[in-house]
Amino acid sequence: MAAITRWMRRFLLVVRGRSVEQSMDDELRYHIECEVAERVKAGQPPGAARLAALRDFGGLEYVKEEARDARGTRRVEDVLGDLRNAARVLRRNAGVTTAAVLTFALGIGAAGAIFCVVYGVLLRPLPYKDPGRLVVVWERNIPRNKDRNVVSVANFEAWRDRNQVFDGMAALVPRPVTLVDGDVPERVMGAEVSTSYFRLLGVTPFLGRDFDAADAAADRDAVVLSHGFWMRRFGGDPSVVGRRLQVSGKPYTIAGVMPASFEPPRFGWLVIQDLWFPFAATPENRAWGRFLLVVARLRPETSLENARAEMVVLGQRMASESTVNKGWSVTVVSLAEQITGDVRTALVIVLGAAGLLFVIAVTNVATLMLSLMRRRAQELATRRAIGASDRRLFWQLWTESGLLGACGAAVGFTTLIPGVRVLLSLAPPDVPRLESIRLDAPILVGVAAIACLAIVIFGAVAAAFGRSAAVSFRPITDRDARTTPRVGGATLVATEIAVALALGVMATLMVRSFTSLRAVELGFATDGVVAARVALAGPRSETPASQHAFFETLLERVRALPGVQSAGLISTRPFGGLGPATEASDPRQPEGTATRSAVADVRWVDTALFQTLRIPVLRGRTFDSTEATGTPHVVISESMADALWPRQDALGRRLHLDLYNGIMVEVIGIVRDVYLMDPRTPVRPIAYLSDTRFPSDTRDVVVRVNGDPGATVPSLRSVLAALEPDVPLYQVTTMPDLVDRTVASDRFTTFLLSAFAAVALMLGGVGVFGVISSDVSRRRKEIGIRMALGARTSVVILMVVKQALVRASVGVAAGSALALGAAYSMQSLLFGVAPTDALSFLLVATALLGLATVATLIPAVQALRSSPIASLREG
Amino acid sequence: MLAHIPDLLQGTLDLLILKSLATAPLHGWAISKRIQQMSSDVLTVNQGSLYPALYRLEDRGWIASKPALSPEGRRIKVYRLTAAGRRQLSHEIDAWRHFARAIDHVVAAT
Numbered sequence: 001m002a003a004i005t006r007w008m009r010r011f012l013l014v015v016r017g018r019s020v021e022q023s024m025d026d027e028l029r030y031h032i033e034c035e036v037a038e039r040v041k042a043g044q045p046p047g048a049a050r051l052a053a054l055r056d057f058g059g060l061e062y063v064k065e066e067a068r069d070a071r072g073t074r075r076v077e078d079v080l081g082d083l084r085n086a087a088r089v090l091r092r093n094a095g096v097t098t099a100a101v102l103t104f105a106l107g108i109g110a111a112g113a114i115f116c117v118v119y120g121v122l123l124r125p126l127p128y129k130d131p132g133r134l135v136v137v138w139e140r141n142i143p144r145n146k147d148r149n150v151v152s153v154a155n156f157e158a159w160r161d162r163n164q165v166f167d168g169m170a171a172l173v174p175r176p177v178t179l180v181d182g183d184v185p186e187r188v189m190g191a192e193v194s195t196s197y198f199r200l201l202g203v204t205p206f207l208g209r210d211f212d213a214a215d216a217a218a219d220r221d222a223v224v225l226s227h228g229f230w231m232r233r234f235g236g237d238p239s240v241v242g243r244r245l246q247v248s249g250k251p252y253t254i255a256g257v258m259p260a261s262f263e264p265p266r267f268g269w270l271v272i273q274d275l276w277f278p279f280a281a282t283p284e285n286r287a288w289g290r291f292l293l294v295v296a297r298l299r300p301e302t303s304l305e306n307a308r309a310e311m312v313v314l315g316q317r318m319a320s321e322s323t324v325n326k327g328w329s330v331t332v333v334s335l336a337e338q339i340t341g342d343v344r345t346a347l348v349i350v351l352g353a354a355g356l357l358f359v360i361a362v363t364n365v366a367t368l369m370l371s372l373m374r375r376r377a378q379e380l381a382t383r384r385a386i387g388a389s390d391r392r393l394f395w396q397l398w399t400e401s402g403l404l405g406a407c408g409a410a411v412g413f414t415t416l417i418p419g420v421r422v423l424l425s426l427a428p429p430d431v432p433r434l435e436s437i438r439l440d441a442p443i444l445v446g447v448a449a450i451a452c453l454a455i456v457i458f459g460a461v462a463a464a465f466g467r468s469a470a471v472s473f474r475p476i477t478d479r480d481a482r483t484t485p486r487v488g489g490a491t492l493v494a495t496e497i498a499v500a501l502a503l504g505v506m507a508t509l510m511v512r513s514f515t516s517l518r519a520v521e522l523g524f525a526t527d528g529v530v531a532a533r534v535a536l537a538g539p540r541s542e543t544p545a546s547q548h549a550f551f552e553t554l555l556e557r558v559r560a561l562p563g564v565q566s567a568g569l570i571s572t573r574p575f576g577g578l579g580p581a582t583e584a585s586d587p588r589q590p591e592g593t594a595t596r597s598a599v600a601d602v603r604w605v606d607t608a609l610f611q612t613l614r615i616p617v618l619r620g621r622t623f624d625s626t627e628a629t630g631t632p633h634v635v636i637s638e639s640m641a642d643a644l645w646p647r648q649d650a651l652g653r654r655l656h657l658d659l660y661n662g663i664m665v666e667v668i669g670i671v672r673d674v675y676l677m678d679p680r681t682p683v684r685p686i687a688y689l690s691d692t693r694f695p696s697d698t699r700d701v702v703v704r705v706n707g708d709p710g711a712t713v714p715s716l717r718s719v720l721a722a723l724e725p726d727v728p729l730y731q732v733t734t735m736p737d738l739v740d741r742t743v744a745s746d747r748f749t750t751f752l753l754s755a756f757a758a759v760a761l762m763l764g765g766v767g768v769f770g771v772i773s774s775d776v777s778r779r780r781k782e783i784g785i786r787m788a789l790g791a792r793t794s795v796v797i798l799m800v801v802k803q804a805l806v807r808a809s810v811g812v813a814a815g816s817a818l819a820l821g822a823a824y825s826m827q828s829l830l831f832g833v834a835p836t837d838a839l840s841f842l843l844v845a846t847a848l849l850g851l852a853t854v855a856t857l858i859p860a861v862q863a864l865r866s867s868p869i870a871s872l873r874e875g
Numbered sequence: 876m877l878a879h880i881p882d883l884l885q886g887t888l889d890l891l892i893l894k895s896l897a898t899a900p901l902h903g904w905a906i907s908k909r910i911q912q913m914s915s916d917v918l919t920v921n922q923g924s925l926y927p928a929l930y931r932l933e934d935r936g937w938i939a940s941k942p943a944l945s946p947e948g949r950r951i952k953v954y955r956l957t958a959a960g961r962r963q964l965s966h967e968i969d970a971w972r973h974f975a976r977a978i979d980h981v982v983a984a985t
Contacts, residue, residue, distance in 0.1 A: 002959075006936060023942065026950050027903055028926065033949075034904040035922075058923035070927035072934040 010073045014080060024067060032057060078392075082399035089400055093372055100368040101408045103763060104454070107361025108412025110756070112447040113419030114354040117427070118347045119446070120437030122340050127263055127436070129202020133298040134335040135307065136267065137169070139290060139328050140315070144599065147331045150268065151292040153281045155325065158318055159294070165307040166296040170194035171279055173292055174270050177248045178537055179233075180726045187535070187730035188229070189272045190247075191264070192279035198224075198258075200297055201265075208241035208256030215255070216280040222255040223247065226264070229274035230257045249537055249726075252277075266432050267338045268293050269578065295335065308332045339432045346749045349826045353506055357756045360499045362454045364767040365408070367492045369401065369462035371774055373469045380470035390467065397463040405455030412451070413444075426751065428744030489771040490807050497811025497848050498818055500757075500764035504844035505819035506826065507750075507757030509833055512840060514750040516832030517743055523674035523683070524574060525614035526735035528565075530709035531573045531702045532716060533731040540724065541697040548695035550724070555606070557719045558703060563712065565704045568609035569691050571602075573700040574676050575738045576731070579603060583658040584687055586644050598643040600636075600685040601676055602659060604694055610635075610671060612704045620651045620669035627690040634665040637673045640685030657687065665689070678742035680831055700731075709734040749829060765851050772804050772852070773859035780863045793864055800860040801853055808852035812845050819844075888920065888928050889937075890971055893956060893964040896938060900955035902945070903929060929954060937963045 013020050032053050039049035057063070068074070090097040125131050138148040139155060151159075151171070160169045172193045179186045194200075195211035204210070206227060215222045223245060225233075234240045245252045264273040270293055285291075298307055308331075315330035333341075373380070384393060416439060427434060534554070540546045551569055558567045572579040585597035609615075610622045622635055634655060641650040653667045665687075673683040691699070705712045713732055720729050733741075740747075779800070786796055823835035833840070895901065895909040906929075907920045932938045937960035943953040956964065 002936065006934065009936070010934065023950070023952060024926075027952050030902070030945060030949055030951050031904045031907075031922065031926075033947075056922060058921070063923045063926055066923070066927040067930050070930040070934065072931070 006072070007076070010071070010076045013071060014073050014076045020071075024064060028057075028060060028063065078395070079399070082396045083403065085396060086400040086403045089376075090404060093375070096368050096372050097404065097407075100365045100404055101411060103361050103364045103368070104405060104408025105411035105415065106759065106763075107358040107454070108409055108447065108451055109415035109419050110759075111354045111358040111450065112412065112416045112443070113423055114351050114752075115446060115450075116416065116420050116439055116443045117423050117437050118351045119443055121431060121433045122344060122347060124433075124436050124442075126265070126336055126339070127203075127261055130297075131336065132334070133167075133300070134201070135166075135296050135298060135304065136333050136335055136338040137294040137296050137311065138331040138333070140331045141327065142329055143327045148268075148333070149328075150290045151294050152290045152324070153286045153288075153292060155290075155318065155328075156292050156294055157281065159311070159314065159330075162314060163311065165299055165302045165310045167299050168196055168200045169294060169296040170197040170200045171292040171294055172197065172270060173279060174273075175277060176535070176730075177275070178535065178726070178728055180246055180249070185726050185728040187533075187728045188274045190223075190275040190277060191270060191273045192277045195278050197276075197295070200295065203258065203262050205256035206259035207238060208254070210256055210258075211276075211278045215278040218280065218282075220278065221250070221252045222278060223252040224255055224276045225257045226274045226276075227258055227260040227262065247275075247277075263433065263435055265295065265335060265339055267335075296332075304332065304334060343431050343745065345826065345828050346745055349506070349822075349829060350749060350752050352822065352825075353503055353753050353756045356499050356503050357760050358450070358454070360496060360503070360760045360763050360767075362458055363492055363495045363499070364763045365404070365454075366458040366461040367489070367496075367767045367771050369404075369458055370465050370489060370492065371770055373397075373462060373465040374774060376466070377469040380466055384470045393467060393470065394463050397466040398459050401459030401462045402455055405451065405459065409448070409451040409455070413447070416447070426748055428748050429741060430745065489775060490810075493768050493771050493804075493807050493852075494811035494814060496764040496767045497808050497852065498815035500760045501812055501815030501844055501848055502818040502822050503753070503757045503760040504847065505815075505840050506822050507753040508840040508844055509823055509826070509830060509835065509837060510746075510750045510753045512833045512837065513830040514743070514746050517679050517746055520675065520679040522574070522679065522739065523615060523672050526739050528706065528709050529613065529702060529704050529735040530712055530716075531576070531700050531731075531733060531735060531738070532713070532729045533698065533700050534720065534727060534729060536697040536724065536727055538724070538726060544695045547697050548692060551606070551691070551695070551699055551701075554701065554720065554723055555608070557723065558701065558716065561712065561715050561719065563705045563707060565706060566608050566612045567701060567703040568612040569604075569606040569699045570609050570613075570702055571604040571691075571696065571699060573702060573735075573738070574613070574674055575678060575735075575742055576700060578677070580659070582687065584640070584644070584685070585656050586653060587656045587664075588654065596644050598640055598685045600640055600657075600687040602657075602687050602689060603676075604689050604691045604696065604699075605635075606691040609688075609702065612702050613674075614704075615674055616672040618670045618672060619649075620667070622669050622671070623688075623690045623692065625692065627692040632663060632665045632693050633668040633690060635669040635671055635688040636667055637683070637686040638670055639673050639683055640687060641667075641670050643685055655687075659689075660694075679739075702735075709736075746829070746831070761847070761851075764848070765855065768808075768852055769855035769858075772855045776800060776856065776859035776863060780866070783860075783863045784866075787864065796864060797857070797860055801856050804852050804856035805849065808849055812848060815848075816841060816845065887971070888924060889932060890964070890967040891918070891920070892925075892928060892932060893937060893960055893967060896954060896956040896960070897964060900953045902943070902951045902953050906954065932960070935963075936960075 032050075035053035035056070036046070036049045039052060040046055044052065054060075126134070128134060137151070137159065139151050140147045141149050153171075156169070156171045160166075163169070170193060172191050175190045175192050177188055177190050179188055193211075195213050195215050198205070198210040205224065207230075208224075210224055211222060214220065225240075230236060230240065240254055241256060243254050245254055258276075264270075266272075298304065311330040311332050315325075315328065319325040319328055337344075380393065384390075388396075420437065420439060424434060424437065534551075536547060536550055540550045555567050555569065558564060579601060581599055581601050583597055584600045605623070607623050607625060610617060618638055620635075623633065627633060631654075634657075636644075636650065636655075644650065644655070645653060650667050650670055655665050655667060657663050657665055671688070674686060675681070675683055676686065701716070703709070703712060703716065713729075716732075717729050720727060783796055783800075787793075819841065820836070823830075823837075827835045891910045892906060895906050895913065901909060903925060907922065907925055911919050929938070929940075933940060933954075937957060938954045939957050940952040940954045943951055945951045
């Protein structure tokens with residue numbers, strides 16, 4: 001504290017500069033006046049008294065100098081002097097300064113914005129009490145090697161009652177609902193949660209209460225709202241607690257509102273949650289099989305590994321107790337990893353790329369400093385010659401770098417907010433925790449620390465170059481202080497090329513991966529197709545016949561709309577998420593062979609679906625309107641036919657499905673394989689059942705139109721509203737958009753890496769060109785002599801280019817190693833291209849070597865063109 | 876005979892200046908006169924070291940100055956003891972007493 005006030009005082013003294021000097025002068029003069037007056041009073045003559053007083057005082061200027069030192073302001077004055085001087089130097093070299101400031105700002109802005117996003121998604125602690133102890137518990141299917149499977153009600157209860165490692169366990173299941181208390185029915189995503197859920201997370205309601213154990217009773221009707229939903233639907237009305245809310249035709253009572261800061265965990269099939277209902281085990285949901293998500297809190301003394309081990313033991317015990325659990329075990333993952341695991345690699349890779357870009361930017365600033373120092377060799381040498389100590393010279397150069405860096409960082413900081421905004425607008429919709437991305441203290445401190453580190457690095461480079469330039473400068477014999485700076489230049493060139501190569505390879509791999517992802521034949525045609533979901537409620541939803549009749553009427557009216565080519569139904573559209581899957585087997589395998597079986601995704605479709613999505617029929621036929629009775633028919637995909645009846649005709653075969661407690665179906669057709677999840681997940685066997693035979697209240701309506709599919713949506717809505725005003729149309733997307741969305745994260749990564757690589761290549765090119773051309777122009781004299789002595793142009797050019805290429809090759813070699821490391825760490829992002837893809841490496845390396853050659857050729861040719869005499873004189 | 880305070884005892888000069896300001900704020904020349912007067916004309920401050928010492932003490936925060944006008948109407952600086960200076964003064968007095976006693980013992984030893 002005392003030190004701070006002391007430096008503040010010193011600083012103020014320096015700032016007041018002139019008046020301080022003046023007052024010292026006044027003070028000393030007055031002292032002498034008093035002394036003279038006293039001596040006169042004692043009887044000395046005035047002249048002699050003045051002389052004596054001055055003599056006694058000692059040298060006035062000497063005293064002043066001593067006094068100045070005693071004020072302790074010398075160091076402040078030095079720093080301010082250095083700063084003034086630095087500002088002058090930077091202003092005089094406005095071109096270099098602007099380039100360096102902008103380059104540094106670019107590096108800071110890009111790295112800072114990415115860091116902000118990565119910090120928000122991956123590093124910021126989850127906003128729950130003691131979030132490190134929260135875990136997600138899954139069932140694990142050993143034979144199918146599926147380690148994160150949803151959980152059955154019975155197993156959840158068994159875990160909850162028998163485990164020794166958790167303080168609490170809560171089950172969750174998404175529950176989409178329809179709200180009809182306005183004019184327009186609205187489809188809202190909610191979730192059923194165990195009544196202990198909010199307390200497990202350690203969040204308390206903003207208004208009202210959360211659930212208590214009694215809410216799980218069948219006759220209770222509590223609902224808790226999210227803050228966003230409360231604001232949107234009720235305008236933030238605080239009297240909402242206790243009010244009734246019609247949800248899917250049933251009245252509920254609003255028990256409470258969660259705070260705005262509550263980020264409900266999103267994972268698995270749990271997405272946006274606007275309201276929460278108490279989850280209770282019922283005879284029906286016990287029969288649904290596995291569908292629950294489970295969150296638990298570790299006991300304080302239990303580690304994740306312990307919990308894992310104990311739960312696996314419990315899982316083994318349960319597997320031996322019941323046939324339903326045969327082949328099942330337990331997986332325990334931390335909640336943070338569960339939520340962010342999918343995007344972790346992509347974000348880390350993007351952050352790494354931003355880091356590399358930052359390295360290039362800093363190296364570039366260093367090359368600019370290098371050229372600045374070369375230009376100032378004479379000035380620095382002069383300063384040194386007239387007595388500046390190495391220390392003072394060093395500090396002065398540091399101050400210049402520091403000032404430059406501070407300007408760059410300041411500009412960079414102003415780009416952080418727009419940068420983060422741009423990133424957020426580009427970010428794929430499935431990135432979790434986007435709401436926790438904000439610019440706050442940890443980010444700013446982090447970015448400032450990185451900026452300081454960078455300033456230290458290029459400051460050290462500048463100081464070292466400047467000093468050696470000053471030391472080795474010989475005014476007459478040797479105007480180019482070539483030794484040390486040239487070695488430094490070579491290092492900078494190699495660094496730039498290495499880092500640019502790594503970034504270039506990362507981007508090329510990602511572009512190639514994205515291209516092959518987009519080139520995947522999905523098995524259906526997306527253009528001109530729009531899909532929307534309809535969940536029927538009310539009396540018409542009660543019997544299968546009325547459900548079927550409703551959708552028939554709906555489709556009839558949709559088909560009558562202008563521009564509609566065809567319209568069909570499917571239980572879940574392709575790329576629309578997981579649907580049910582079933583075990584399918586051929587009961588009549590020849591004697592002695594093992595029963596062939598396959599796990600097949602099941603989709604219920606109507607007669608027009610295959611035609612609407614243009615899924616080619618390979619053999620047999622698809623459903624017609626006569627499916628209502630008799631043996632149910634099934635249409636299977638080609639990979640299912642291959643799996644069950646390899647090299648045999650599947651048509652007419654009978655098939656046993658585990659669905660509906662086991663049914664026998666007859667194969668009537670084989671269709672082309674279709675990607676149901678996304679283009680990365682390999683095709684799986686699909687069994688299509690007839691919607692006519694097995695109607696449901698919820699279906700996707702798929703419509704193929706002429707022209708823009710999005711334009712049909714309003715008329716679809718009005719057709720539905722005319723038929724059933726309380727039923728909303730939701731999840732409305734065109735199929736191209738839907739497909740796009742599944743590759744959104746690849747597009748995000750590809751775009752950012754390509755942008756970084758382009759900037760890196762540009763910066764690298766400029767930096768390399770700067771260093772090499774300044775080197776070549778230093779050799780003008782040598783080139784002049786060689787030419788004058790009769791060297792052939794080609795020989796000289798070869799000589800210069802060879803030197804540049806040797807340096808660039810060092811960079812390419814180092815960069816290839818770096819790139820290989822980066823490529824392996826991004827392996828899980830790559831699709832259809834290996835991390836060792838030779839083409840990508842060759843392409844980028846060739847481009848960079850070409851760049852280095854051009855950077856050399858331009859100044860070399862210039863040097864050759866000028867007359868040898870001129871360059872000799874000049875040199 | 877007037878004795879100059881040797882540089883060796885620079886700390887002593889600090890003590891004298893602080894002590895001279897203990898009763899009332901003074902300007903530079905008055906400080907040197909006050910020290911002379913308090914020591915019954917035994918000690919006189921070398922003018923050349925007075926001002927650097929004043930600036931150093933000010934930098935340490937033990938004394939503070941403010942501009943004032945002399946009776947003749949000239950702009951001068953008047954120094955006063957700060958709270959920190961008062962604390963420092965009592966430290967310095969203790970240290971001096973300790974030191975002087977030690978010297979006494981040495982001198983009185985037989």
